[in-house]
Amino acid sequence: MKTFMLCSYLFFVLVPLKKSLHMFQQNRYRNDRYLPWLKQQLYVLRKHLVKTVLLLFLIYGLFFISNDQFPQLLLSMLLLIYGYLMWRKEEQSEYRKPLVFTPRAKRLYGMQLFLMFVILWVLQQYGNIFWQIFFTPYLYFLPWVLILVSACIMLPIERFIQQSYMQKAAKKLRDHENLCIIGITGSYGKTSVKNVLYQLMKEDWYALATPQSYNNRMGITKTILEYLQPLHELFLCEMGADHVHEIEELMKFVRPQYGIVTAVGQQHLATFHSMENILHEKMQMIEQLGRQGIGFLNADNEWIRSYPLRVHCRVIWFGKDMLADYRYGNVSYDEEGSRFTITHKAVAHVFHTRLLGEHNLMNITCGVAVAHQLGMSWDALGKQCEQLPYVTHRLEKKQMADYTLLDDAYNANPKGARYALDVLREMPQQRIIITPGLIDLGYAQDKENELLGAYMAACVDDVILVGPTQTEKIKKGLIAKKFPIERLHVVTNIQEAFACLQQIKEKDAYVLLENDLPDAFNH
Numbered sequence: 001m002k003t004f005m006l007c008s009y010l011f012f013v014l015v016p017l018k019k020s021l022h023m024f025q026q027n028r029y030r031n032d033r034y035l036p037w038l039k040q041q042l043y044v045l046r047k048h049l050v051k052t053v054l055l056l057f058l059i060y061g062l063f064f065i066s067n068d069q070f071p072q073l074l075l076s077m078l079l080l081i082y083g084y085l086m087w088r089k090e091e092q093s094e095y096r097k098p099l100v101f102t103p104r105a106k107r108l109y110g111m112q113l114f115l116m117f118v119i120l121w122v123l124q125q126y127g128n129i130f131w132q133i134f135f136t137p138y139l140y141f142l143p144w145v146l147i148l149v150s151a152c153i154m155l156p157i158e159r160f161i162q163q164s165y166m167q168k169a170a171k172k173l174r175d176h177e178n179l180c181i182i183g184i185t186g187s188y189g190k191t192s193v194k195n196v197l198y199q200l201m202k203e204d205w206y207a208l209a210t211p212q213s214y215n216n217r218m219g220i221t222k223t224i225l226e227y228l229q230p231l232h233e234l235f236l237c238e239m240g241a242d243h244v245h246e247i248e249e250l251m252k253f254v255r256p257q258y259g260i261v262t263a264v265g266q267q268h269l270a271t272f273h274s275m276e277n278i279l280h281e282k283m284q285m286i287e288q289l290g291r292q293g294i295g296f297l298n299a300d301n302e303w304i305r306s307y308p309l310r311v312h313c314r315v316i317w318f319g320k321d322m323l324a325d326y327r328y329g330n331v332s333y334d335e336e337g338s339r340f341t342i343t344h345k346a347v348a349h350v351f352h353t354r355l356l357g358e359h360n361l362m363n364i365t366c367g368v369a370v371a372h373q374l375g376m377s378w379d380a381l382g383k384q385c386e387q388l389p390y391v392t393h394r395l396e397k398k399q400m401a402d403y404t405l406l407d408d409a410y411n412a413n414p415k416g417a418r419y420a421l422d423v424l425r426e427m428p429q430q431r432i433i434i435t436p437g438l439i440d441l442g443y444a445q446d447k448e449n450e451l452l453g454a455y456m457a458a459c460v461d462d463v464i465l466v467g468p469t470q471t472e473k474i475k476k477g478l479i480a481k482k483f484p485i486e487r488l489h490v491v492t493n494i495q496e497a498f499a500c501l502q503q504i505k506e507k508d509a510y511v512l513l514e515n516d517l518p519d520a521f522n523h
Contacts, residue, residue: 008076012083022099111150169224186262196367215240242268269442326369409516425459427510436466453477
C-alpha cells in the first residue's frame with residue numbers, strides 16, 4: 001500500500017514539477033527574477049489550494065467512518081484522477097514560449113524529482129494517515145519551492161560546466177588571430193544594430209553574428225563553439241546584461257576591438273536597481289576597449305551623453321544630434337519605406353530603406369558609421385541599405401489577408417514603443433494596437449505603462465490589452481486622455497487578443513503588435 005501511495009503522489013506532482021521548471025526557465029534560471037514573479041502568482045496557486053482543501057475534508061470524513069486502509073486507497077485514487085486531469089489540461093495548453101528541455105533543464109528536473117521522491121518517501125515511512133492527509137493540500141505548492149532549492153544545489157555544477165565551455169570558446173577566439181570582433185550592447189536596439197551591420201557588411205566580409213538574441217555567456221559560448229570557422233573575418237557579438245558586472249565579464253571573455261552602445265534606458269531596472277548601475281554597466285563596453293579600439297556611442301541618448309567617459313580608445317558618435325560624427329536627418333516616409341540623409345564631415349549622403357521608424361534609422365546610422373570606419377564606401381553602403389530586410393519582430397511589416405501587421409513583438413522599452421506608435425499614427429486606415437505592456441522596469445514600471453497608455457491614446461483607434469492585471473496602468477493612462485472606453489478591449493492571453501482582432505478590425509486596417517511576453521508574465 002505504501003508503494004502505491006508513493007506512486008500516486010509522484011504522479012500527482014509531475015505537472016506542477018514541469019510547470020515550475022517552465023516558469024523558472026522563462027525567468028532565465030534566476031532566483032532573483034523567479035521569486036518576485038512567484039509572489040505575484042500566489043493568487044493563481046490559491047485556486048489549487050481550495051480544491052485540495054475540499055479533498056482533505058472529504059477524506060477526513062471518510063477516515064472516521066471506515067477502516068485504516070480505505071482512506072489511503074481513496075486518497076491514492078483521487079490523486080491519480082486529479083493528476084491525470086492536470087496532465088490532460090497541460091497537454092492541451094498552448095504556450096507562447098514552450099518549455100525547452102535543454103541539458104540544464106534536464107538536470108534541474110532530475111534534481112526536483114529526486115528531492116520530491118525523498119520527501120514523499122520520508123512521509124510514507126514515518127508519517128501516519130493523518131500526516132499524509134494533512135500534507136496533501138500543500139503538495140501542489142511544493143514543486144514551486146523545490147525548483148529554487150534544486151537551482152541552489154545545482155549552482156556549483158552549472159558554474160563549473162559553463163566555465164569549462166567558456167574556456168574552450170575563449171581559446172578558440174584567441175587562436176583566431178585575424179578575427180575582427182565587434183561587441184554590441186545597450187538597453188535596447190542591440191539585435192537590430194547587429195542585424196543591420198551583418199546585412200551591410202556580409203558582401204565584403206565573411207561574417208558571423210550571434211543568432212537571434214544569443215547575448216549571454218552561454219549563448220555567445222555556443223555561437224563560438226558551434227558556428228565560428230577559421231574562414232570567418234568578422235564576428236558581430238551581441239552582449240546583454242541584466243545584472244551588474246555581466247558586461248565586464250563578457251568583455252574579458254570576448255575581447256572585441258570595436259564596441260557599440262546603442263542606447264541606455266530603463267530596462268531591467270528590477271535587477272539593476274538603479275539607472276546609475278545600468279549606465280555604468282553598459283559603458284564598460286567602451287571603457288574596457290584597448291587603445292587601438294574604437295567605441296561608437298549614441299549622441300541622442302541623454303544618459304550616454306552625461307556619462308563621464310574614462311577611455312583611452314577613439315570614440316565616434318552617431319545620431320540626430322548636431323554633435324554626432326555620423327548624423328542622420330531630412331527624414332521622410334512613403335509607401336516604399338523611409339528616405340533620409342547621413343552627414344559625415346559636412347557631406348550629406350542620401351539613403352533609402354524599406355524599414356520604418358526613427359529607431360530603425362538610428363540603427364542604420366550606427367551600422368553605417370561602423371561599416372564606413374571599417375572601409376566600406378558610401379556607394380556600397382547606399383546599395384546595401386536599400387536591400388536591408390525587415391528585422392524579425394522589430395517593427396516588421398507583414399501583409400496579412402485583409403490587414404497589415406506591424407510586428408514589434410520583441411520590443412520592450414518605453415522609447416521604442418513610442419517610436420512604433422509614431423509609425424502607426426501615420427497609417428491611413430484603422431489603427432489597432434495589441435500589447436501586454438512593458439515589464440522589467442522595476443520601480444518605474446507602473447509610471448511608464450501609464451505614460452504609454454496616455455501616449456497611445458492619440459495614435460490609435462482601437463486598443464487590445466493582454467492581461468487585465470498587468471495592463472491596468474495602461475488602461476488608466478488611456479482613460480485619463482478620454483480614450484473611448486468602447487474601443488478599449490481587455491483579454492487574458494494573446495490567443496484571445498487575435499480572436500478579438502477578428503471581430504473589431506476593418507478592411508485594410510493596420511495592427512501594431514507591441515511586445516509579446518512569455519507566458520510567465522501574462523496575468
